[in-house]
Amino acid sequence: MTLSALRVAIIVFPGSNCDRDMMVAIEQLTSRRPALVWHKEASLDAADLVIIPGGFSFGDYLRCGALAGRSPIMNAVLDHAARGGAVMGICNGFQVLTETGMVPGVLIRNAELKFACRNVGLQVCETLASPFTSELATNKNLILPIAHNEGNYFAEPDELDQLEGEGQVAFRYTDSSAIGPPNPNGAARDIAGVISSNGRVIGMMPHPERAMSDLHGGNDGAYFLLKSLEALVS
Amino acid sequence: MQAIVNVILKDGVLDPQGRAISHSLNDLGFNEVSDVRVGKQILLEIDENDPARLRQRVARMCETLLANTVIEDYSIVVANEK
Numbered sequence: 595m596t597l598s599a600l601r602v603a604i605i606v607f608p609g610s611n612c613d614r615d616m617m618v619a620i621e622q623l624t625s626r627r628p629a630l631v632w633h634k635e636a637s638l639d640a641a642d643l644v645i646i647p648g649g650f651s652f653g654d655y656l657r658c659g660a661l662a663g664r665s666p667i668m669n670a671v672l673d674h675a676a677r678g679g680a681v682m683g684i685c686n687g688f689q690v691l692t693e694t695g696m697v698p699g700v701l702i703r704n705a706e707l708k709f710a711c712r713n714v715g716l717q718v719c720e721t722l723a724s725p726f727t728s729e730l731a732t733n734k735n736l737i738l739p740i741a742h743n744e745g746n747y748f749a750e751p752d753e754l755d756q757l758e759g760e761g762q763v764a765f766r767y768t769d770s771s772a773i774g775p776p777n778p779n780g781a782a783r784d785i786a787g788v789i790s791s792n793g794r795v796i797g798m799m800p801h802p803e804r805a806m807s808d809l810h811g812g813n814d815g816a817y818f819l820l821k822s823l824e825a826l827v828s
Numbered sequence: 829m830q831a832i833v834n835v836i837l838k839d840g841v842l843d844p845q846g847r848a849i850s851h852s853l854n855d856l857g858f859n860e861v862s863d864v865r866v867g868k869q870i871l872l873e874i875d876e877n878d879p880a881r882l883r884q885r886v887a888r889m890c891e892t893l894l895a896n897t898v899i900e901d902y903s904i905v906v907a908n909e910k
Contacts, residue, residue: 657896664893693896700898707844748841748899780842 595827602628603641607662612648612803619803623820631667638670642826643680646687648801658744659689668694680725680826681795685742688797697788697797699749705780711741714778715770716786716800722761724793725825736814737772738800745799747781754783764789764796829876830907831886833894836867841899870894879906
């Protein structure tokens, strides 16, 4: 399969605001425009990758991602994941994935109570087999932008031990040339992204679709997305 | 009938909002305040006359949507329950 044959679906909720950016980013890499799927849809056409984009779905009412996580389309996304389908959740999409239990943990209010909007350094961690990390160089450092108020990753200590032991931590905040402290939000053990126990679902706070060219101030988002897409077609 | 759901972060989960409020209260001279936890209250009007059944349904609502039981505890008060 070639990259242009890859079927990508991006779920759109009321309040999603990175759906179109992600569509443009994926099309830039694959030459094929992803499908935008409205959250009221009850079914999903066959997809090789489903992306839950960033934004403020349902105005972050109740809890970030809580209402989106129970939208009609999410049953189809859960079915897709249960069949081993690949799912990527970015920022609010990560929050949605934790609310559905597709990835472990919860994202709570940033420790400093401030909206964090800047570049961060990320370390690529050694993980279990996953299309989202298999083609990345382990320990490579990336610079990607974040923009969130609730990115403080939380799980019980024994669950964190288990995630680390099983290789489910994909990215950690790390010291870099990005301005500001390495950990921008108080996340437990500097965790910026996690993958599911089967490796097919990733949730991450940083926005790869906002680092696609020098005009964005960096290409590391394009690197991450391209490597993920290449792993999915191979 | 009316049900009141109180949702609060579990012990051990950092509550940055509560911590900020605690600091402000201390700054205002309320030095006896040592800890603040912030939760939310959800009032539900429900077409149901049996308090036991109501409580059971509301518990289901809490488990499926109203609380994230990874980090939150909930309690249910049924108004006028005998």
